[in-house]
Amino acid sequence: MHSTSYIIRFVLIMTTLAALILASMNTFLAEKHTQNEKIYNKRAILAAVGQHLDGGKSPEDLTDQEVETIFSSNIKSYVLDMKGNIVEGRDAESVDMAKERKKPEPERLLPLYVFTNGQGASYYILSIRGNGLWDEIWGAVSLEEDLRTVAGASFDHKGETPGLGAEIKDNPGFPSQFIGKTIYNEAGEYTSVVVRKGGAVDKTHEVDGISGATVTSDGVTEMLQRGLRYYEPYLNTLKTKS
Amino acid sequence: MANDTQILEPVKEKEPLFGKAEKKLLTDPLNDNNPITVQVLGVCSALAVTTLVYPSVVMAIAVTFVTAFSNLFTSLLRNTIPKSVRMIVQLVIIATLVTIVEQILKAYNFPIYKQLSVFIGLIITNCIVMGRLEAFAMANKPWRSFLDGIGNGLGYGAILIIIAFIRELLGKGSLFAGSPIELKIIGAADTYLINTKANPWFGWYMNNNLMVLSVAAMFILGIIIWIQRARNPKLVDIS
Numbered sequence: 001m002h003s004t005s006y007i008i009r010f011v012l013i014m015t016t017l018a019a020l021i022l023a024s025m026n027t028f029l030a031e032k033h034t035q036n037e038k039i040y041n042k043r044a045i046l047a048a049v050g051q052h053l054d055g056g057k058s059p060e061d062l063t064d065q066e067v068e069t070i071f072s073s074n075i076k077s078y079v080l081d082m083k084g085n086i087v088e089g090r091d092a093e094s095v096d097m098a099k100e101r102k103k104p105e106p107e108r109l110l111p112l113y114v115f116t117n118g119q120g121a122s123y124y125i126l127s128i129r130g131n132g133l134w135d136e137i138w139g140a141v142s143l144e145e146d147l148r149t150v151a152g153a154s155f156d157h158k159g160e161t162p163g164l165g166a167e168i169k170d171n172p173g174f175p176s177q178f179i180g181k182t183i184y185n186e187a188g189e190y191t192s193v194v195v196r197k198g199g200a201v202d203k204t205h206e207v208d209g210i211s212g213a214t215v216t217s218d219g220v221t222e223m224l225q226r227g228l229r230y231y232e233p234y235l236n237t238l239k240t241k242s
Numbered sequence: 243m244a245n246d247t248q249i250l251e252p253v254k255e256k257e258p259l260f261g262k263a264e265k266k267l268l269t270d271p272l273n274d275n276n277p278i279t280v281q282v283l284g285v286c287s288a289l290a291v292t293t294l295v296y297p298s299v300v301m302a303i304a305v306t307f308v309t310a311f312s313n314l315f316t317s318l319l320r321n322t323i324p325k326s327v328r329m330i331v332q333l334v335i336i337a338t339l340v341t342i343v344e345q346i347l348k349a350y351n352f353p354i355y356k357q358l359s360v361f362i363g364l365i366i367t368n369c370i371v372m373g374r375l376e377a378f379a380m381a382n383k384p385w386r387s388f389l390d391g392i393g394n395g396l397g398y399g400a401i402l403i404i405i406a407f408i409r410e411l412l413g414k415g416s417l418f419a420g421s422p423i424e425l426k427i428i429g430a431a432d433t434y435l436i437n438t439k440a441n442p443w444f445g446w447y448m449n450n451n452l453m454v455l456s457v458a459a460m461f462i463l464g465i466i467i468w469i470q471r472a473r474n475p476k477l478v479d480i481s
Contacts (some may be wrong), residue, residue, distance in 0.1 A: 002324040010324055014331060018338040025342060029349040036352035162293060163413075163454035 038093065039064050042071055045113055047154030048125050048140035051179065054118040074117065080110040084233025097129045097138060110230055115142070123151050126231050130223025133215040135159040137168065137223060141178070147235050150193065153178040155220065165216030177207040183228055190232065192225040259385070267389040271397030274476050278401040279467045283369040287361050288402055289459040293413065296421040297357050298406035302399025304343045304362060306392060309371050312336045313391030316379040323380075332375045333366070340365045353420060370398055405462050413453030 002010075046059040046067065053059070053070070062070070077092035082105065092111035100108045113125040122145050129138040135158035142151040153175040155168040168174050181193045182204055191205045195217040200206035209217035258264070277283050284305075291301045312335050316323075323331050344362045347355040355362070365371065374394050379387040410417055415429040428436040428447060438444045452458050471477045 002326075007324040007327055010322065011327060011330070014334055018334050022338060022341050022345075025345055029345050032349040033345075036348065040352060040356065162456075163451055 039067055041093070042067050044154055044156060045125055045127075045140050046070065046115075047175075048142040048152045049115045049117075049123045050154070051152055051176075052115070052117050052121065052123060052142075070115075074115055076114045076116075078112045078114070080112055080231070080234050082106050082108055082110070082230060082233070084231075084235075084237050086234075097127055098136065101129055101136075108230070110234075112231070112234070121145065124235075126228060128223050128227025130219050130227065132157050132160045132168075132219045133165050133213070134161070137216065137219055139168075139175075139220075139223070141224070141228065143183070143235075147239060148182045148184040150178045150181045150183065152176075157216075160216050161213070164210065164213040167210050167213065168216060168220060171210075174207075174210065181205060181207065183224075190229060192221075192228055194225075195221045264386065264389055267386060268393040268396070271390075271393040272400060273397075273470070273474065276397045276401065276470070277370045277373075277394050278398055278463070279470050280477065281370075281373070283373055284398055285463070287364060287368060288398075288405060288463065289456040291358060291361050292402055292406040292409055292459050293454055294357075294410050294419050295403060295406045296418050297354055298402045299399075300347070300351070300354050301358060301361065302395070302402050304340075304347070305365055305368065305370070305398055306395025307343060308336065308339045308365050309374055309395040309398075310388055310391035311339050312371055313374055313379040313387040314384055316375045317382060317384040317387035320380050328380070329372075332372060336371050336375075337366050357420070370394055401463070401466065404466065405459050408462055409453045409458055412450045413458070415449050 043059050043062070046053065046062070050059050053062075054074075057066075059067075079087040079090040079092050079095055081087055087109060090109065092113065095109050095111040097111075100110075111127050115123045115125060117123075123142040124147065125140050125142045127138070127140050129136060131137065137155060137157040137160065139153060139155035141153045143149065144151045155175055157166060157169055160166040160168065162170070177200075178193060183190065183192055185191050185205065194202075194206045195209045196206045197209040197214055197217060199208045271277055275281065278285060278288055287301065287305075292298050312332070315335050316332055319331070340363065343365070344355070347358070347362060374391060378390045382390070407417070410419065411427060415427050415434060417425040417427060426434040428434055428438060428444065429449070430438045432440075436444050436447075438447045450458075
């Protein structure tokens, strides 16, 4: 039998050693971790304009270096407040949508990315976030220069069921349905894009839902409906300018 | 002098670096004493991460690393660990190793880190790891414990990869998706080896969506256990 003081000493030394190893390892790799996280987020944003990248490349095929290059040369980023004003002195990448969602609505900040490709066409990439079945879902939607036609979309989730709700990310056919839909009708009223259970009826504002994943599909509808609307004040100022 | 050689000789005979007993430590968990199909441990992660082959391979390597080194360290410390806190000590060792794996993956293979997400952390609770520490490393010398850890990690990994192979092929029509050597076997696009849209023989073929769900892994695992028990006389229940 070991004495109590031996046990305490043993455990203290052991845990201190483990903590030291892990802490030094984390410090050593921290820079790489944040770098990877940034690239991952940037890739998700580029996925929303995936069909319009130069050279017909898809965002998954780009190297980390290429992603950085596109961001520094082809993308301008802004931070907006809920009234549609540009907030100076804030980096769009530093806006954490998960934290913004917890704030009261009028105080939220919105990141906006404007992508201009080699042909000079600009796309406005809007970030949205909502709830799926199990946990949060989020995405990026890009609008064409007319500010009403969807040019592309990408979605991600925290814990949707593989094969059902997770299809919003895993099945490239789901986000690609959004291309060409419009978020305003002919009269200029806001309609958003609806994910319709049983298949789209109105082909200009609706896409097919995922069978077996009604709650996630409805979550995407709600997220689009609410999230795109946040950008409306800014989009309106752009429209009056042009 | 005579005394010295008498003490040394049996020690030498007992502990060859890689003898029959050592080989058995490596091969036993692959079949006769497989951690998943015979001991039925670590089933949770076997059902969860096996949708694709590539993440399964990474998971297998991660678990092998953890079982091998936690066995080694526990065995090195086995005579100094106070019995009353031995499980806590074992958990500290396991948790440290798992966190190291997580940190390395996050730094050097971010997409896989995202894909395996919570299941890397859950290696800590994988019963195979702690089971081997309690059953083997606490009572055996470091080198043998290390080999036992590798053997059990490989036994676990082998089943994982077999299940993932079947699930990915039938569920997604591809193999090793996400890795540099991705193979697209069957699907409705030009990039696949068999294009179901153009090929007159495979027009009816569709991916089996059941295979993407964890239930499929349960069925496949059951079938593997059945085949193994039918073929291996040591596993036949005589009663």
